[in-house]
Amino acid sequence: MRKLGIAIISAALLAAAPAFAQKTTLVVGMGSADAGKLDPHIASTTPDKGLLSWMFNGLVRIRPGKISPEFIEPDLAESWTSNPAGTEWTFKIRRGVQCHYGYGEYTAEDAVYSIKRASNKATSSYSNDFSAVDKVEAIDKYTLKITLKNPVAGFLGYVANVNGGNQVCKKAVEEMGDNFSKKPIGTGPFMFAEYQPQQFVKLVANKQYFRGAPQIQEIIYRYVPADSSRDLAFQAGELDMIYGKQDQTWMDRTAKLPGVKVLAMEPGEESVLSLNITVKPLDDIRVRQAIAYAIDRKAIVAFKGAGSSREAVSVVPSGYLGTDEKAPLYPYDPVKAKALLAEAGYPNGVTIKAIHTTLTGMQTLIEAVQAQLKKVGINLDIELVEHATFHAQIRKDLSPIVHYQAARFPVADVYLTQFFDSASIVGTPTAVTNFSHCNVADAEIRAARVETDPVKQKALWNTAQEKIIKAVCGVPIYEQLQLWAWTDKLDLGYELQGSLNLSPPITEKTHFVK
């Protein structure tokens, strides 16, 4: 009888015992349902990029916690030189770096393979970043030489630990083929260990990591798509770090919890309203100007929350190399907007269609914009479609006004080229994301791209932004920061301001404090 009693009590205790997070296992909660493509040269979503960033290195890296190329430091390359023209870059590869799971030493040969793979127009999502690369060669086992057709602004950033710069191990990729995205092999502080579909990816510490064995032994990257469940799990201690609901109310609510750190992290994803300058009524610059004058950025930031967002400063996100922080944006002036509309022949207002995604954060913004435009007589006819449909339709020129929210590598050239260079116009063979059909600053953008004098380069970029703003190819609205929270028992090991991989870096120095 007594044994039965003990058995019952133990069973009850077992059932009731909460799951304690161990001090060397980090459990991260991400807001997506499942892993996508775990290949660093293809992954384009926040969840995948963050996870991969803990497994890979670049030739160089941006200091953990920072996003600006000012803070570039050695990673797999311990030093580098370039010729004065900026067209020949020579990297000295660190010795003794081991690829995960015994795939051998990482050498210049792997670097060549990795960069060629990332440049492959047919298979890489980031081949555009390497369009200026002429030759990649291994001069010897630890020396890599990259020759460019022309100098590239911020070239080092393209071989940093982001996107195409992530270094893969040749032997592993060749052996695994398509399975590489099931078990990615890198050189970073953490190695892929296990994947349970729709549940988690488990990473284990790479004890041979060249910067030292990580203090965290295990990372469990959990897929928890429901925002409320993620919050509750965080409160209950089942998750140590979570990707928050990208919302000011979430930030305020979570900051009130005891023992929690909340951060609105860089980069800010900028919301820009692209106006198709080739269709009526937007082909009349006065209509476009009216739209620009009707937008009240200050009110939008107040609406979205000043702790998690900020006003846009230019058609390029703030803080990028080359951003004109004092760009001549159209101020909020609804009276002028109405006058311009009347001048253009629409004294009683005008209706313009916009196809828009149902993604919550973006939807609330376009509704706020709609309200502001209504005040000056512009009726924004929003057609809501599901996200994948949105992406397909805007690339077919079906929406005169396109609201796009994005961050890019923090050099002005990238954003300007992808969104405002006429070569990137949607529907063309070289299309990227130029929805406005903008073509007013091509000369300046292309000249700045290859300009080696930083002063001249900045001036060209400034001119480009000024022209684009003046022509109202797009109306910059605001920037949304990345919201994360974690337990204050977790010491990241560095000061976090932002990360280009959109997730806090977990390094060999990250650890739990008592």
Next chain:
Amino acid sequence: MTAFVVRRLAFACVTLFAVLTLVFVLVRIVPGDPAQLILGDQASREAIESLRHRLGLDLPIGEQYAVFLSGALRGDWGVSMVTGQPVIREVLRVLPWTIELTVVSLILGILLGVPAGVYAAIHRNRLVDYAVRISSLLGLSFPPFVAAIVLLLAFAIALPWFPVISAQSGSFAAWYRSITLPAVSLGLISAAYITRVTRSAMLEVLSEDYVRTARAKGVPWNAVIWRHALRNALIPIITVVGLYLGILIGNSVLTEIVFSRPGLGKLLIGALNQRDYPMLQGMMVIYTLVVVLVNLLTDLTYGFVDPRVKLK
């Protein structure tokens, strides 16, 4: 009975074929480019076109259909465009989770709903009856994800008895802790449906002559209810349970999302969002098979329960 089963399965193949063709065409008509979605918005047109070619998406739809059909007849249902894994394998990996949740929820629903319905029928128009009817109405009106969140707040946060992320495995204790809240959340709602159906079926049966005769004969009341009346009321109850089983397999997605459990619903939503055509086709096949099997099972159960029903 074997002839019955064989004929039903033969019909099932026709249904399967029709559903498959319909799904195949529909997903390709809906706007959205899987290649662009996989590679992201910074990818060059060349990369996207190349991926489209490798996935066979640049072929005319008739040819794509032919390729798919010839593969399917050989047992190859294709690989997921996103993960590159065989579709059937991906589905079978999460199917046990969904079946487990559905079966446990339904069992809970039956264990709660049938007695409640019987009780309400016996004590018709009394307090018990009203209480049961009102609570079942509440159960029907409650959206599953609201029930889920309320249960989490109550039994995972306020009283830390269960985990929020209900997807543990390894030991019986872990399984039990993971399945309880999700099954209760779905079970309560299915109990609501089952209660109502049981109650009305019982009311009909209790007014039959043979019930009065049995009572007059002196058969104990309990035996009358549970051995005679309920047995006859089972047909509509089994119908509802069978229908609900088919529905639950597909509609547990909201519960799966709130409790962070793997499941077919989530897989389907994911495949839809990414326009993963082979995955969508594969899943439709599985769903159709499941519905057909459940219907078959329901019909066979009729035959078992009611000797008057001849299955031919």
